Amino acid sequence: MPGFVGAVQIISIGSSGVFNVGDVFLIQPVASSKTFAGAGSFNTGENLSITNYQSNTNTYDFDAIDQGNYFNL
Template identity: 65%
Template sequence: MPAIVGVAQVISIGSSAVFNIGDVYKIMPVSNAKTFSGAGSFNTGDGLNVYNNRSSTNTYDSDGVDQGNYFNA
């Protein structure tokens, strides 16, 4: 069904955002990220005590490409 759209003003839009006006069949924004974090990084709560005496995070990545977003159209 056709859409009649009036005036639209976009001030800013993010790099991984989707802006749509009117009819649409499928919208699939695609992004990927790699996160390195050490021990106790994502702990949340009140009165939390984390003891990491000798902790290190290995950020070495020998492969050039991880699982990609291929064929996500």
């Protein structure tokens, strides 16, 4: 069913984002990433107190190929 859209302002779209105005059957963005972070890296909030005396983040990847997203249709 068609729709009417007023003014649209786009400030930013990420690298794997999708923006669509109008009729659509299927939108399926596919992205994958690998993140390495040490202890306490993704903590959010106010007045955090994180004590980590010895931390080591191993970023060496032992396998040659990770699982891909080849057949995500």
